[in-house]
Amino acid sequence: MTAPPPAKPEDEQPKDAAKNEKGKDAKGKPLTEEEKKKLEEEEELSEEDKQLREELEMLVERLKESNTDLHKPTLETLRTLIRTSTSSMTAVPKPLKFLRPHYQTVVDVYQKWPDGDNKRFLADILSVLSMSFSEDGKRESLRYRFKGSSESAGSWGHEYVRHLALELIGEYSAFDEADTVEKTDALLDKEDILKLALELVPFLLKHNAEADAVDLLVELEALVHLPQFVDKDTYSRVCLYLLSCVQFVSPPDDIECLTTAHTIYRHQEKHTQALQVSMRMQDQQMIQEDFNNCPDLLMKKQLAFLLARQQLSIETEDEEIQEILNNSRLSEHFLALGRDLNVMEPKAPEDIYKTHLEGNRSTVGGGNVDSAKQNLAATFVNAFVNAGFGSDKLMTATEDGSWIYKNKDHGMMSAAASLGAILLWDVETGLTQIDKYLYSQEDHIKAGALLAIGLVNAGVRNESDPALALLSEYVDNTNSGLRIAAIVALGIAYAGTGREDVGELLSPLVGDYKLSMEISSLATLSLGLIFVGQMNGDIISAAMHTLMGDREDADLKDPYAIYMGLGLALLHLGKQSQADATLAALEVMGNSLAKTILVLVDTCAYAGTGNVLSIQRMLHYCNDHIDPEKENDRFQAFAVIGIALIAMGEDIGTEMALRSFNHLMHYGEPVIRRAVPLALGLLCASNPLVHVLDVLSKYSHDNDQDVSTNAIFAMGLVGAGTNNARLAQMLRQLAAYYQTEANHLFVVRIAQGLVHLGKGTLTLNPFHSNRTLLSPVAVAGLMVNLVAFTDTKNLIFARGHYLLYHLIISAYPRLLMTLDEQLKPFPVTVRVGQAVDVVGQAGRPKTITGFQTHSTPVLLAYTERAELASEEWLSLASVLEGFVILKKNPEWEEEEADGAGK
Helix, strand or coil: CCCCCCCCCHHHCCCHHHHHCCCECCCCCECCHHHHHHHHHHHHCCHHHHHHHHHHHHHHHHHHCCCHHHHHHHHHHHHHHHHHCCCCCCCCCHHHHHHHHHHHHHHHHHHHCCCCHHHHHHHHHHHHHHHHHCCCCCCHHHHHHHHCCCCCHHHHCHHHHHHHHHHHHHHHHHHHHCCCCCCCCCCCCHHHHHHHHHHHHHHHHHCCCHHHHHHHHHHCCCHHHHHHHCCCCCHHHHHHHHHHHHHHCCCCHHHHHHHHHHHHHHHCCCHHHHHHHHHHCCCHHHHHHHHHCCCCHHHHHHHHHHHHHCCCCCCCCCHHHHHHHCCCCHHHHHHHHHHHHCCCCCCCHHHHHCHHHCCCCCCCCCCCCCHHHHHHHHHHHHHHHCCCCCCCCCCCCCCCCHHHHHCCCHHHHHHHHHHHHHCCCCHHHHHHHHHHHHHCCCHHHHHHHHHHHHHHCCCCCCCCCHHHHHHHHHCCCCCHHHHHHHHHHHHHHCCCCCCHHHHHHHHHHHHCCCCCHHHHHHHHHHHHHHCCCCCCHHHHHHHHHHHHHHCCHHHHCCHHHHHHHHHHHHHCCCCHHHHHHHHHHHHHCCCCCHHHHHHHHHHHHCCCCCCHHHHHHHHHHCCCCCCCCCCCCHHHHHHHHHHHHHHCCCHHHHHHHHHHHHHHHHHCCHHHHHHHHHHHHHHCCCCCCHHHHHHHHHHCCCCCHHHHHHHHHHHHHHCCCCCCHHHHHHHHHHHHHCCCCHHHHHHHHHHHHHHCHHHHCEECCCEECCCCEECHHHHHHHHHHHHHHHHCCCCCCCCCHHHHHHHHHHCEECEEEEECCCCCECCCEEEEEEECCCCCCCCCCCCEEEEEEEECCEECCCCEEEEECCCCEEECCCCCCEEEEEEECHHHHHHHHHHHHC
16 A cells, blocks of 8 residues: 655645635635636636637737737727627627626726727727626717717627617607706717617618617607608518507607608508508598599509598599499498398397297286387387398388387387388488388378488488488478487488588577577587587587577586587597697586586597596596585596597507496496496497406496496497397396386397397497597497486487487498409408407517408408408408408419419
8 A cells, every 4th residue: 555645835735726615715715706706707617718708808908008000900809709799689798798897998998099090999899898888877888889980880780789779769868858958968969869860770670670760760759760761571560560659659759650650651552551541640631642642543442442431531533433432332232241141031129039038027017018118129129130131020021110100109200210220321222111201190200211311321422412302301390309300310321421511501500599409409419420520610619609608507407418518529539639729618618517528528539549648537537526416427427438438449548447447336426337337338349358248247237227227238339240149148137137127128128139230240349440440430329329328317218219320320341341353242262360469579470360261251350350361362452351352463373374384
C-alpha cells in the first residue's frame, strides 16, 4: 500500500477545487451577491456562450481604445453579432444579455466620441441595447435612434420595431399631457415622431403586424396616412381590425377608423365592403358616391340588394336596378324559399298552440269568459305565423271574412289588418284581397283594411305608389278611428324611405293642438318611422314646440303621448352627438314627460354603438328612488331598455348588460324590474340564448303581473322566427299555468306566434351583414312595441293592440339565396356554421366552425355564417347573406382545362 501524497500548501491549492464549500471563494470567504450570480451563470454557460461573451467583452474594450481605426470594424462585428443572434420568443438574445454589464460603459464611450459616422453607428447599436437596459419612461431607444444613422429600423428585427413604436406612442403622449410646449419632457417634435412612424408602418404591414401598424397610427392621430401603405395582400386584415376597433375607441376616432377603412376599400375596388361601411356611417352622400362610382353593372345590382336590405333608396335610370331597390321581387323569392323548405302549407293557430300538449285544461272560471280576447290572440298568431306566405286558414280561406266577425270592436280592426301581414310584400295580390273591406259598413273593419294596406306595402316600393294614393284621403277624415289607421299605416308603409310628400301630409297634424293627443302623437311616430335616423329639422321643431307649450298637462298624461317622444327619438337614431341640441332643449323643458323623452332621445342617438359613457348615464338614471305618486318615474324603464339598445350588437357590451340587468332585477324599483325583461328581449331578439331563456322563464312566474307579462313577450322576441322547440315547450307550460288569466294567456299566445314567425323563416334581429350593420327601420319597429309594453293596461290590453303590427316592419327573411347573372335563383353548395371572430389572428384562420353543407337557399341563425363550398363560383357580395349574385370563376375553368389536357 502506497502512502498518500503530501498535502499542498493552501496557496498552491487549485482555484476551482476550493469551491467545494458552496457560497465561498478559494480562501473560504463568503461571495458577494454579484459574484454568486456570475458564478451560477458561468456554471450554466456552454463553451460556445463563454466564447461569445469573451468576444463581446473584447469588442467593448476595443471601443474604449484611442486607436480610431479599430472602431469601425468593431462596430461592424458588434452589429453582426446582435443581428444574427437567435433566441426563443421568451428569452433575451444572448449578445444583449452579455452586454448588459457593459451598457453604461458603451454610453460613456459614446459621449466621449466626436461627431461623425462612427458615433452615429454606435448610436444605432445603443438604440438596440436600450431596448433591454434603459430605465422605464426614458425612451432611450428613440433618443439614440434619432442620433444614429438613417439605416432602416426593420433591419434590427421585429421586436426592435415594436419597441420603437411603443416609445413613439409614449413620446406623442408626452406632448398631449403637457400644458405647454415648454413643460413637455418629449425628446422630439411631432413632425419627427410622424416621420419615424411612417417608416415603421410599411415594415409592420409587411410582417403580418397589421394590428400594431393601425394602433400606432391611431395613437398618433395619423390614421389618414394608412391607406397609402396598404396593398391587395394586407387590406382585408387591416380593414377587419379597423372596423373591430370602432366599438372600443372614443369619438371622433371611431368615425376616423370607419373613414379610413372606407378609403382603403375604395382604393382596392372592393365595392360591397365600401358600401357597407358608408351605410354604417349613415352618410347619404358617401352611399350615393359608392353606388354611382361602381363601373360594373352586375356589381351595381349586388350593391342594390345591399341597399334594399337596409331600406335605402337611390335614384337610378336602370329599371332592373330600380326593381331590386324597390324590393319588388322579395315576395317572389320568399315564396321560392318556402317551396324549397316545404313550408307552404298554411298553419292554423291550433297547430302552434298544440293545446293537447298543455295538460288538463280546466274550463272553470276562464273557459269562455273572454273568448273575444282569445280570438284576437289567434288573429295575431295567424298573422305572424303565415306572414308573407299569402294564404292562411282564417282570413284568406273564406271569401266573406267570417273570422273578422268573431272579434269585437277594435278586435275587428286588428283582424282585418292581419290580411296585410299574411300578404306581406305581395302588393298586387294583397290590394285586390284587401279592397273589399274598404267598402265595409263597419268602421273598425274599414280601419283594419287601411292598416292592412300599410302592412302589405311595408319594406317594398311600388311605382304607382298605391299606399299613398289610398291612405292620404283618410288622413283628414272626421272619424278618428279611420284617421288613426291611415296615419299608422303610412308610417308602416313608408318606414325608412324619407319621403318628403308623405312628410308634408302628416307634419301639420303634429302641432295641431285642436286634435286629440293620440292623433298628434301617432302622426309624430309615423314621421319618426318614415324619417328614422334622418334628423328632419322641421319635424323635430314641430314636436318640440308641441311638447314645450302647445299642450295642456292633461294631454301629456295621455297614454299615447309617449309616442310623440318616441317619434322624436327615432329621428335621432344613431346620430350620437348630433342629438345634443335636442337634448339640451329637453333638459330645460319642465313638464312631466320631459325627462322620459330625454332618455328616449339619448338612447336612440347611441343605438348599437356600445358607447360606454351612454350606458353609464342610463345606469345612473336607474339609481334614483322615486315616488311614482309624486313624480313620473317612467324614464327609468326607458333607461333600462336604453342599456340594451346601446349595448346590442357588441359582444362584450351585451355580456356586461346582461350582468347589469341581473343586479337591476334584484335591487331596482318596480318600474325598473318591469322593464328588464323587455330589455333582454331587445338585446337577444331572434337569438335564443339558453341562459337568457332560463332567466325569462323565471321572470314569467313573477308576482308582479307586469314583470310576468313582459317576460312572456320577451320570450317571444328572443325566439322570434327560430321555431325553438325548448322555448315552444316553455310557452305551452305557461299557457296551461295562466289559463284563467285572460291577459297573460293573450301574451303567451302572441309569444307563441312570434316564435313561429313566418313558419321559422323570418328574423326580428336588426343586425345583418355578419352583424356589422344595424337596420334603423327594424330597431324602430321593435321600439314601438317595447314602449307599448311599458304601459300594457292602457295600450296593448286596451285598444292599442294594433301596435303589435309594427313588428312586421322589423321582420326580414333570415335566408341566403344565391342568384345567377340573370338574377334567377341558382342553387349552389355552401357550408353553414357558427361564426368565428378572426380579427388579428395569424395566418388564414377558418371563419366558421362546426359547419354543415347545404344547398342554397338556406336559413341562417343570428350567430351563423356561410361560405361557398367550392371555388367554382365567385360571390359578388363580401358577406354571404340575403341575396347574393354569383359569377363563374375564370381560374376554375382554366384549372378544369388543364386537368382535361393532362
